[in-house]
Amino acid sequence: MKSNLRILVVDDEQDIVELLEYNLAKEGYEVRSANNGVKAIDEARDFLPQLILMDIMMPKMDGVEACRKIREIPKLKESFVIFLTARSEEFSEVAAFDAGADDFITKPIKPRALLSRVNAYFRRGTKNINEKETITIRDLIIDRASYTVMKGEEKIILPKKEFELLFFLSQRPNTVFNRDELLKNIWGTDVYVVPRTVDVHIRKVREKIGEDYITTVKGIGYKFAMEE
Numbered sequence: 343m344k345s346n347l348r349i350l351v352v353d354d355e356q357d358i359v360e361l362l363e364y365n366l367a368k369e370g371y372e373v374r375s376a377n378n379g380v381k382a383i384d385e386a387r388d389f390l391p392q393l394i395l396m397d398i399m400m401p402k403m404d405g406v407e408a409c410r411k412i413r414e415i416p417k418l419k420e421s422f423v424i425f426l427t428a429r430s431e432e433f434s435e436v437a438a439f440d441a442g443a444d445d446f447i448t449k450p451i452k453p454r455a456l457l458s459r460v461n462a463y464f465r466r467g468t469k470n471i472n473e474k475e476t477i478t479i480r481d482l483i484i485d486r487a488s489y490t491v492m493k494g495e496e497k498i499i500l501p502k503k504e505f506e507l508l509f510f511l512s513q514r515p516n517t518v519f520n521r522d523e524l525l526k527n528i529w530g531t532d533v534y535v536v537p538r539t540v541d542v543h544i545r546k547v548r549e550k551i552g553e554d555y556i557t558t559v560k561g562i563g564y565k566f567a568m569e570e
Contacts, residue, residue: 347464350391351375352382352408353426354400358451362395365453366460379403386412391421393463395456398427398438409441422463426451440562445516462568477512479566482551484509493551503528504547507540511556511566520563540564 349371351362359375366373374389376382380402386394394412398405405425412418424445425438438446444463447456477484483492489505491498500508506528511519519527521537529539544556544564557567 346372347393348372348374348389348391349460350382350386350389350394350396352377352379352385352394352396352400352405354378354397358397358426358449361451361453362456365457369457369461371460379405379408382408383411383415386418386421387415390417393422393424393460395424395426395460398425406437406441409438409443413442424459424463477509479512479515480555480568482512482555484512491551498550500547500550504543504550507543508547508551508556508566511564515566515568518559518562518565524563 347370349366351359351366351373352375353359353362354377356377359377363373363375374385374391376385378400382394382396382405383403394409396405396409400408405427409423409425412421412423422444423442424447425443426447426449427438428449445459447459475486477486481494484505485492486505486509489500489502491500491505491508507524510524510527521540524540525537548556555566556564558564
């Protein structure tokens with residue numbers, strides 16, 4: 343039930359807060375709000391939201407710093423954080439992902455589109471990687487048991503490391519991983535592999551399943567994109 347799902351809205355513009363509170367509550371979520379980063383940390387610690395919608399530019403403490411501090415709270419490490427901002431400069435997006443954000447949405451906010459994004463996150467559950475053998479995402483069915491990928495009626499067989507890379511990224515869609523994280527999770531720490539290996543494997547996966555599933559976040563790494 344959505345009534346068991348908690349969302350914290352953080353923005354210093356009251357009209358935006360009211361707009362989001364109204365639409366999220368109407369959708370059935372339990373909602374609280376804060377108007378700066380300092381209050382956001384206090385509310386998050388008390389409310390323990392599963393998802394936080396947070397502006398970047400705010401008084402007292404900006405959203406990036408607030409996100410970093412929230413990520414230090416053990417009970418909030420698995421909460422989703424989606425940044426809301428009017429700023430479109432690349433450094434804002436990079437800073438947001440570096441701080442531990444899961445997604446980045448630019449203003450002006452379209453309530454229906456935002457609700458669709460929020461609902462999609464909750465349908466996937468928490469960010470803990472589970473032991474599912476099959477992932478169905480977009481038009482792909484990724485089957486770990488057979489190391490195959492179905493794209494519509496097309497069956498795609500990937501070499502082991504290419505498959506593991508795709509499977510790992512698809513478990514956490516829209517989460518950005520840098521090359522070192524991917525090397526550690528796919529190749530392990532007891533084997534020496536240069537970061538360039540990740541780029542080569544990403545390129546090969548794209549050649550086989552299509553270019554628009556795994557996207558590059560400039561200066562950071564790669565993510566599996568939920569939408570084209």
